[in-house]
Amino acid sequence: MSALLEVEELQVTFGGRTAAVRGASFRVEKGETHCLVGESGCGKSVTALAVMSLLARGGHRSAKRMSFAGTDLTSLSDREMARLRGNRMAMIFQEPMTSLNPAFTIGSQMAEVLTRHKGGSRAAALDRAAELMGRVGITAPGMRLGQFPHQLSGGLRQRVMIAMALMCDPELLIADEPTTALDVTVQAQILRLLANLKREFGLSILLITHDLGIVARVADHVSVMYAGEVVERAPTAALFRAPQHPYTRGLLSCVPVPGRVQRDKPLGSIPGVVPAIGAGFAGCAFRSRCAHADETCARAIPRREAGDAHDYLCRLEPDWAELQPA
């Protein structure tokens, strides 16, 4: 397999102060679904936006390597990047309203994506839009195409975003929490659609989600982020069977499962909050919350191998303690 997207030591800062991403590395292979998980605010969306060259003003990115299908993304001009974006690599944003224009109908926004990149008539583009809306489970696409974003429910907007991202048959789809506004039956339909596209057309997907049920069911590989770093990378089965990083173990132990919820008890969570990471921060960012922290955790932390394509960032040896989540 060859990597479609390769990111090595990505750094992103805002206004020179906030270090949102601190040396994240991962690769998305051709035709695979790679999931990015991690605590709220750990840098998942910023990582995705950095890859797409869509960082907000004040955001600065640097990377040892960032390539898409062999092209070095850091060397592309704005125009070259704009030609890729929405076309060969498309993104579904976390909050649909940030990227849908309230002043235009759904139909005109969807058609514009296709005509801009591939030409063709507006009528043909609208047909394609209607077809894709059907595939993401939107009935009466004709009516929806003529509506404005505020007239749609949260889940309809999210599905419009998904359909819009698929307009140009991208090779890489970056999906940032694409199903949070969908009920589980529609969610299942969308996930199956993505799996079909992956199988039929070799679509590669970088999927950001905090739903570990989705991760378990659709991911080939998983990268776990914490405070701007990728702290563990593993094939999906290995991650769930033998998580190594204490953060990963903590996270997995918090997942509530319907039917097994204990109603009178508080839900499990990882105590504490992510520390403010300033310039010159060294050592493990999880140490203020880690039950296994000792003084060596304030120094440089080794990346350890725990198996095939499985590594993690921690002072502890693989399979420390029993494999029970901490």
Place this chain on the structure above:
Amino acid sequence: MTAAIEVENLRCEFRVRTGLMSAEKRVVAVDDVTFSVPAGSVLGVVGESGCGKSTLARMVLGLLKPTAGTVLVDGRRLFDLDRKARARLIQPVFQDPFASLNPRRRIKDIVALPLEAQGTFSRGEIERRVAGILERVGLSAAMGERMPAQLSGGQRQRAAIARALVLEPRIVICDEPTSALDVSVQAQILNLLADLRRDLGLTYLFISHNLAVVEHVASEVAVMYLGRIVERNETDALFRSPRHPYTKALLESVLTPEPGKGVPDIGLGDAMPDPANIPPGCRFIRAAASRSNAAAMRHQRAWSGLPREW
């Protein structure tokens, strides 16, 4: 005891144009919904995407005028209350935090606004309360200094929750309040909501697609489908023995964290209902029919076994 929220025969229609040439259609977003939420309890609302949950929430909040039906909050019509009293009584957490936070104000000013609007809190009291609630939702003081666009999705969602809770209102309408949070931060927020409910007797209307979350927080659950409540039951009973086929379909579609199991195909996908063109009879049958005739028949029977008003 008066119910905290009492909704009777609530209906909401939208008129939409389906094309330049075609006539207007009516979308029935909420159709004849009746329920009441006792003070100090939590009604969980789950349901299909687009079935009218947010529309229902907006009507309860008095932000949208129902086409028909009545809403009583704490035994009164919201329209009879002035804005300050209304704010102390009921607060929303909206589904899309980005759209509901003023992009030009700092987070701590946004959270302070409900307190300032009351006109009765001193500067010091406001600062103290804002700092307290930001900490409880897991946002540092530094986050309070930022603009909404400078936060992550989940941080914005927590800011919206802080704004809703800062006045300690009696009732909170939560529309997907934790959808952008990882499981650990989500647990922190849900535990906070549970604490407030225990300590201050708050009442919540809690809309969510996450069934495990609903199971944990709700005393009672209403399942909506195409504008109607198709099943309502006490939480334990609903999860133990769901009766409506749509509820069953929901529970079957939950993705537990078990690798290798794939995504279940319960075959609902191709026949999502169209709210502008609702089929007669059971709203679910058309969708169920796409599965197989036998299944549809089973569902038909299951459906007709339910009490009339459902």
